[in-house]
Structure formats: C-alpha cells, structure tokens
Amino acid sequence: MAIIGIDLGTTNSLCAAWQNGKSVLIPNALGKILTPSVVSIDDNGTVITGEIAKQRLVSHPGKTASVFKQWMGTSKTFSLDEKEFTPEDLSSFILRSLKNDAEAFLKETITEAIISVPAYFNDRQRTATRTAGMLAGLKVDRILNEPSAAALAYRQHGIHDGTSVVFDFGGGTLDVSVLDSFGNIVDILAVAGDNHLGGSDIDKAIVSAFFEEHTELGKLWEDEKLPKEQFNMLIKTAENCKMALTDNPQVFMIFSHNGKEYKMMLNNEKLTDICSPTLLKFNNAVKRALQNAEKTLPRIDNFILVGGSCRMPIVKEYLQTITQKPPLFEVDPDLAVVSGLGVAAGIKERDENIRDMVLMDICPFSLGVSVRKGELNNRFSPIIPRNSALPTSRVEHYSTIADFQTEIYFRIYQGESLEASQNLLLGECEIPVPPLPAGEAAVKVRFTYDINGILDIEFHVWQSGEKFQKLIISDNQLTEEELQKRLDALSKLKLNPRELEENKLLIARGQRLYEEYTGPFQQRIENSLLEFEHALLHGHSLQIAKLYEKTSIYFDHLDLLLNNLLFTGEIDYQDEYEE
C-alpha cells in the first residue's frame, strides 16, 4: 500500500508519492500541485478547502480561515460560521482533501502519510501535526523536518558529495540547516532558525511603511477604526506587491478607504530598507547553524535556497553578500520539500531503488527540566542537548533538596535559555519519593527522543523502584477518548466533492471579484455569475462547458486588470471588455 508524503505548509500544501523509482507530485482535483492551506464552510455546512476557499477569504471572511499552521499545538481556535475549529481540525481538512487527491491519482486507498514540519517546530506542534493526521484518517508514523526533506530532494537532484547549507525561508518560519552528504547518506549536523520569521513579516513591514507614508490611515488602524477585513486586504495587497517585485522593477501599492485612494511606490531598493530588520536576522541564524555544525563558510560546498520567500531578489542578493557564494535555486522552492517527502516515502516503503539511502536527523533544540541550583530556583538542566543525533536516549539524576520531601516536582522545558521559565514549558508532573534526609531520595529521568522529534519520558525512583512514564500533562493535548470524539464530530462534516471543484471555483472567483471591483463592473460580474449558476441548475453539459469557458475568460480579464493596477498605479475603468 502506498505511503504519501505531505508538505503541510502555512500558505500551500502539497503531496507526493514514490512511483517507478522516482518522487511523483500528486495533482489536486483542479490539476494543480499546490493546494492553498485555506478552509471555508459553505451555506450547507460543507467544508471547502484549497483554491476555492482561498477565493472566499475576500468574499466570505467570516466563514474562512488561513494561516493556521503556526497555531498548531496552542489553544487558539478559529470561528467559522459560528463553529469553533482548532488548528488541528483545520489542518485535518487539508490533509483529508490531499488524501482524496492521492487516492484518485494512485487509484488505491491511502492510510499512511509522512508529514513535514519546520525543523524548529516544538514538541507540542509535532504532536499536533500527528493529531491532525489522525483526524484525517491517516497514520503518521514519520514526521520529517522540512529542510531535511529538501536535502533529500537535492540529493536526488544530484548535488555533489560535501557539506551544504539549506536556507529555508517560507511564509512563517526560517530554518537554516547544515548537512553532509556522502554516497547514500544525508547527515543533518545542525539546525538553527526562528519559528516566527517568514514572508508574512515582510508583508506586515510593507503595511507599516504604507502607514508611515499615510499617517492618517495608520492612525485609523492604531485607534482600531480600520476594520480587520480592510487590514487583511492591505496585507494581501502588500504580499501581491512583494511577489510582483520578483520580476518587475517597480510596483504601486494602492488601497481605497472611505472613498479615498492611498498609493505607495515600491521597488527593490525601498523594499530592502523596509526589510532590513528581517534580513539582519539571517546573519545570526546562519552563524548559529554553522557554529553548531562546527563548520565555517569556506568549507560549505552548496548553499541551497528553499521556501517561497527565497524567490525575493533582495533575499537572494543579501544571502550572496553574507555567504560570498552563489546560492543554488535549482529545484522549484515550492516543490523541494514535497519532492523530498516522496523520496522519504520510497525509503519507508523500502523500495529497492532507494532503500539503501539513509537520512540522519537531529534534535534542533535542547530538552530538559528546571532545577534549583544553590540559592537559585528556575535553572534549566538540559538532558538532551540541541543537535543530538536522532534517535537519542539520555539519563540524568535529580535528588531532593529538603529533608523528608515527599515528592519531586518536574517541569519539562524545551529551549536554550539558562533560566528555565524563558524556555517552552512542555508539561509538568509530580513524582512521589520516600521521605528521607535532603539529597538521599533520587529520581532517574530518562528522555527518549525518537526520529520524529517526539519526546518520551520515564522517571525511575531509586529507593522505591517505582517507574512512571509519559506523565507529561500538556494543557491542550487530547486524550484518546477526546480524540475519538473529535474524529466522530469531524467525519460528519462533508468535504466538497472533487468533481464539483472547477465550477465552484469559478463561482468563488466571481464572488471575490465582485468584492474587489466597484461600479459597472460589479453589475456585470453579478450577471455573469447568475447566468452561470442558472446553467448549472438547468442547462445541459455542453451549455455549462461553453458558459464555463466564456465566464472564465471574462474573469481572467478582470484579474489581469487588477494586476495591471500594481504596475501602473491606475485602473482603466474605461477598458471595455470585448467578447
């Protein structure tokens, strides 16, 4: 039975499998490789995912959610049409639709997936990813770090033996990995990064610059007088401008509010100034990764860029300046991770073409407990140091500090700060010990970190011989029973049928364009939609197909006009569309 690899991204998600000796990308129902990580609920309570949901971000913001990946493993919920969903629920819908696409493409039932996560994803986020998989009806035995997956893709793509840096700058995270590849072995040496640095920070920085140029608008936002929807629209416009600057020297960011038009010119020079705080953070991440790997820049053979944000010319240029090396950008940055996941699926299936390939991964952060040292409470005592090779199992001993103490309280943390509470609290638990003079009762603590980066803990009380396992109580981790209940509730929600996707997408596009345009255009869009929806209900298939084509061409034209707006700063409302 085939295993699929899923790149569950902040912006887009993708799916691959290992077929006939190579990694094959799986198209969705619309024939596209990229499925936007967006979920919406329609009037009938049907769950819509991907491109159609993305169109509905503008037309139905209250029923649509995006950018939920970064909230995985937290208690944040998203309200869609007055129903509450966790980020795991929303991710499970994306996974379910990718599973359906894979089943249609591979013509077999899929029950197992390998899912990638940013290397810097913490233990809670990894567990949440696995939960999302379970909620989608997928067994997720293997969770793979995104840069490690990208390294596998580049290895298949033929990078030479030697040391590489993979710089993965996506929508919400930055991961810098250093790895050695020799023969069939890919050995990840170190990872450093930032869980909260990505393309979305650049979009926000552009909007801040826009507010600085138009202080009146900035003041409205500060005073909470600019509705959230309008702010989202500004962020979207900023992102469009940023992306347009990949291939164009200059664009205009235009925003209308209360009948007034605000405009800002943007070119790559100005963008460099706007982004300099973000760019400066790259230095540290690259330096830390190299230091941890005990390498220096001259010893790096390949500098590989992955992640959508590496398309930005200013990012490429900046990296070339700090590394003094031309970066490799050979595999499409959107596809590198998923291509590697297809390879990982082949390895897991033990396919004969690839079963000798070995990926050695690491734990990118330290794991430990808080202790009292002398007079000081709240000191961090690492048990597994960062960049330990996986799987790993390590032991430390902790003894009582007061006479006749009856329990030792353990707080389990992940992070690098000397002060334990500055790190991420993964859970806490109380271990009973026999009442003895201070220092005489002791607990042996074993941390085991598996190849997926998921932690297992065992406490062994020396004196009583009692053993306690997995006592981590994380506030938002589901019990087996809760998981089953959630699974039952979610499986009652139907996903939009694959065969209706194209028509639904056209309608969603029309609804989005209606929101984006004003004046006579709106009437015309509404008429087109009415005509098409009428045909869907009453027309025969040839009629529907003809009208589908005509309406698509018209909507393409409208999108082109909107796009031109970016470059000319003006929309030609006189531009009459000729059929």
Ligand code: AMP
């Ligand atoms: P990823 O998480 O790797 O899918 O990357 C998504 C991020 O890449 C988002 O922040 C996008 O805005 C950004 N992105 C995608 N294409 C481009 C482009 N052509 N220029 C600049 N940023 C881009």
